[in-house]
Amino acid sequence: MPVIFGKAPGKIILFGEHAVVYGQPAIAIPVLDVAATARVTPLLGAGPGRVHVQAHDIHLDTLLSDLPEDHPIGAAIRATLAEITPEYTPAFTIQLDSTIPISAGMGSGAAVTVAIIRALSAFLGRPLPDEQVSGLAYDIEKLHHGTPSGIDNTVVTYQKPVYFQRGEALQTLTLSHPTHWVIADTGEKMPTRETVSAVRDLHDSAPETYDAIFAEIGQIVRAARQSLAQGDLPRLGGLMDRNQSLLESLQVSSPSLEALIAAARGAGAVGAKLSGGGRGGNMIALAPPEKVRQVEKALKDAGAVRILTTILRETT
Numbered sequence: 058m059p060v061i062f063g064k065a066p067g068k069i070i071l072f073g074e075h076a077v078v079y080g081q082p083a084i085a086i087p088v089l090d091v092a093a094t095a096r097v098t099p100l101l102g103a104g105p106g107r108v109h110v111q112a113h114d115i116h117l118d119t120l121l122s123d124l125p126e127d128h129p130i131g132a133a134i135r136a137t138l139a140e141i142t143p144e145y146t147p148a149f150t151i152q153l154d155s156t157i158p159i160s161a162g163m164g165s166g167a168a169v170t171v172a173i174i175r176a177l178s179a180f181l182g183r184p185l186p187d188e189q190v191s192g193l194a195y196d197i198e199k200l201h202h203g204t205p206s207g208i209d210n211t212v213v214t215y216q217k218p219v220y221f222q223r224g225e226a227l228q229t230l231t232l233s234h235p236t237h238w239v240i241a242d243t244g245e246k247m248p249t250r251e252t253v254s255a256v257r258d259l260h261d262s263a264p265e266t267y268d269a270i271f272a273e274i275g276q277i278v279r280a281a282r283q284s285l286a287q288g289d290l291p292r293l294g295g296l297m298d299r300n301q302s303l304l305e306s307l308q309v310s311s312p313s314l315e316a317l318i319a320a321a322r323g324a325g326a327v328g329a330k331l332s333g334g335g336r337g338g339n340m341i342a343l344a345p346p347e348k349v350r351q352v353e354k355a356l357k358d359a360g361a362v363r364i365l366t367t368i369l370r371e372t373t
């Protein structure tokens with residue numbers, strides 16, 4: 058039996074985080090510069106069903122049977138086996154590697170899950186279609202996020218820029234011009250589960266007020282989709298800045314995010330905002346091509362611990 062690989066990219070949300078949990082649309086893109094990989098190798102000589110799991114990045118080297126039920130990696134392996142129900146499961150080792158930063162709003166959990174599902178289903182001779190991969194990954198996302206919108210598993214499975222709305226069919230984006238997105242990490246780790254739960258408490262304290270904020274974010278996302286289609290950078294920048302103000306009203310921004318956002322704007326970004334769960338993690342800036350280096354430098358000087366620029370190419 059050959060060694061089988063599964064792979065999935067990182068992702069970044071451009072517009073609409075948090076409001077997307079409440080049914081508003083959001084826009085997210087794959088970040089192909091980073092990825093999670095799963096490698097399945099037959100364990101020769103071991104009895105059937107024996108599964109060895111290795112993830113050196115998180116110091117995991119164990120048997121599947123020793124992983125707790127709710128461990129996201131164990132859950133992804135078990136869910137894939139349950140979906141396929143092979144007549145015979147040969148012993149195997151699954152080795153996981155990822156260059157996607159953890160707890161930084163880049164979808165690392167979803168990408169690891171998708172890589173596992175792809176590698177394992179292929180190893181068992183039943184590679185699953187995207188829709189099923191994404192659906193299974195969504196179930197596992199619940200362990201990471203509590204009440205995920207489904208945007209992470211969707212983007213990393215389909216590996217395309219998406220306009221995502223909960224419960225709606227997948228819509229990809231039309232892009233008329235390449236755009237340059239500078240992603241910078243505050244270095245502060247904040248699990249998405251916590252910010253999603255804090256926003257839920259806030260919403261429940263004054264539903265009308267917060268529903269109105271979510272609705273305005275939804276309008277921004279619709280306008281951003283149009284601006285991406287037209288390549289209207291100044292308008293996109295203004296929409297990012299407005300989205301950031303609304304995220305501040307949701308209390309998911311932070312001083313370190315705001316320092317990076319200010320630095321990017323000061324260096325010529327047309328707009329900047331936090332991305333993902335917030336209160337740490339990443340911010341994202343839209344830079345005209347000739348300003349990318351300046352923006353990157355300003356972010357570094359302002360204390361970003363990691364900077365990654367990804368180019369979103371036009372669609373044909």
Ligand code: PMV
Nearest residue numbers: 074075162205206249333334
């Ligand atoms: O980028 P992440 O993985 O931190 O995702 C956060 C996006 C939220 O809208 C806050 C939550 C969700 O499930 O959509």
